[in-house]
Amino acid sequence: MTAPPDVLFEIAWRFASLSLLAIGGINALLPEFHRVVVDVEGWMTSAEFADLFALAQLAPGPNAMVVSLLGWKVAGVPGAFVATVAACGPSSLLCYFTMRRFERMKRAHLRALIQRALAPVAIGLVLASGYTLAQAADRSLVALALTAAATAAIAFTRVNPVWVLAAAALVGVSGLA
Amino acid sequence: MVDFVSPAPAPSTPPATRLTLFTAFLKMGLLGFGGVMPWARRVLVDERRWLTEREFAELLGLCQILPGPNVVNLSVILGARWQGAAGALVALTGILFVPVVAVLLLATFYASVAHSPVAHAAITAASAAAAGLILGTAIRLLTGARPAPHGLAVGGAVFVAVALLHLPLLWVLAVAVPLGIALEWRLRR
Numbered sequence: 175m176t177a178p179p180d181v182l183f184e185i186a187w188r189f190a191s192l193s194l195l196a197i198g199g200i201n202a203l204l205p206e207f208h209r210v211v212v213d214v215e216g217w218m219t220s221a222e223f224a225d226l227f228a229l230a231q232l233a234p235g236p237n238a239m240v241v242s243l244l245g246w247k248v249a250g251v252p253g254a255f256v257a258t259v260a261a262c263g264p265s266s267l268l269c270y271f272t273m274r275r276f277e278r279m280k281r282a283h284l285r286a287l288i289q290r291a292l293a294p295v296a297i298g299l300v301l302a303s304g305y306t307l308a309q310a311a312d313r314s315l316v317a318l319a320l321t322a323a324a325t326a327a328i329a330f331t332r333v334n335p336v337w338v339l340a341a342a343a344l345v346g347v348s349g350l351a
Numbered sequence: 352m353v354d355f356v357s358p359a360p361a362p363s364t365p366p367a368t369r370l371t372l373f374t375a376f377l378k379m380g381l382l383g384f385g386g387v388m389p390w391a392r393r394v395l396v397d398e399r400r401w402l403t404e405r406e407f408a409e410l411l412g413l414c415q416i417l418p419g420p421n422v423v424n425l426s427v428i429l430g431a432r433w434q435g436a437a438g439a440l441v442a443l444t445g446i447l448f449v450p451v452v453a454v455l456l457l458a459t460f461y462a463s464v465a466h467s468p469v470a471h472a473a474i475t476a477a478s479a480a481a482a483g484l485i486l487g488t489a490i491r492l493l494t495g496a497r498p499a500p501h502g503l504a505v506g507g508a509v510f511v512a513v514a515l516l517h518l519p520l521l522w523v524l525a526v527a528v529p530l531g532i533a534l535e536w537r538l539r540r
Contacts, residue, residue: 198520199420226458232474233457235380235450236387238420242451243458251455258451262443265419269427270439272417277432291535292412293405294502295527297492298509299415300388304485305514307478317479324483328389329490332397338484339384339477346476347469 181249182256184215189241189260196265198299200238207244217248238262316350365433366401369441372434375399376426376445381453385481387422387446389488395429396495402429404495411492416524423447501534 188210196203204227211217218226226247230240238261245257279285304325312318320342327333366372379390388411395402402410414424423446430442464470498506509527512518 196418233454266427269424273428289409291531293408294498294506296412298506301489301510302514307482311479320479321483324480325486328487342480343473343477346472
């Protein structure tokens with residue numbers, strides 16, 4: 175697939191202008207990405223967008239890689255890299271400079287206090303994303319049992335998560351789930 | 352926080368070289384099926400012992416209030432802390448750019464397997480387990496970080512607001528972050 179420079183430029187500024195809005199990660203911005211690539215630019219259909227989202231969930235790596243796939247769909251491999259850098263670059267730079275200031279902050283007790291206060295917020299959000307994913311995935315009793323078993327395995331044993339996912343996939347293939 | 356029982360080295364020993372930094376973040380990126388965050392906790396806390404459970408939970412909180420994908424922010428923060436600007440780039444490359452190549456390879460084969468019923472059954476079951484990976488990680492963080500009662504109340508309220516009431520994340524953070532800091536200031540100072 176050839177990638178005309180003007181399309182790459184279009185991807186770059188469209189995605190970069192969303193980067194600093196992605197509080198809570200790229201998934202929080204998915205409706206906005208959908209609006210831009212499907213409704214405004216007409217780069218793909220809504221169904222193609224949904225397929226790419228599903229693929230990004232299945233693939234290893236951060237779920238944010240859905241933006242790489244969107245770029246790939248529009249302009250091939252160069253599009254994928256331009257989209258990834260544009261969507262993650264500005265937020266990463268902001269993170270880098272903010273944290274550099276934060277970690278050099280003179281009032282160490284204030285820094286420790288902020289961090290201590292944020293830990294429970296982080297845990298609440300992790301729990302919420304696990305719950306939301308479980309609600310979407312658990313459409314049968316077997317699926318619910320798989321979620322419960324995986325939760326217990328991760329929380330209370332040191333088993334490698336690869337085996338947990340592989341065992342669940344085998345249950346699925348066997349036709350039980 | 353030193354664990355006197357286990358013979359392993361004390362927590363919070365930073366990585367020695369850029370190569371160990373790179374391989375750790377590469378592992379998180381390439382194995383992170385069903386979300387990278389459970390893998391990040393496992394590799395950073397359990398395997399490498401570069402962070403304690405509590406340090407990980409605190410950093411994750413910072414990553415969540417900054418814009419951008421949480422695990423990408425985490426790699427920038429830790430890479431920069433341990434190896435400077437080059438470290439941030441090394442960690443980013445491991446967790447993001449190498450997996451992008453993998454996902455593009457996968458995307459080219461996707462069309463041929465997407466409609467196979469066997470693949471679909473495997474994926475449906477694995478995504479149920481992937482939700483469990485995240486729930487199990489939340490339990491580990493909770494038992495490891497042991498928030499004070501007021502912290503538990505704030506974390507519980509965040510869960511209810513986001514998961515059950517489906518309130519917009521931005522609003523939830525705009526209330527929960529100042530509230531959490533104020534409570535910590537009043538009650539634990």
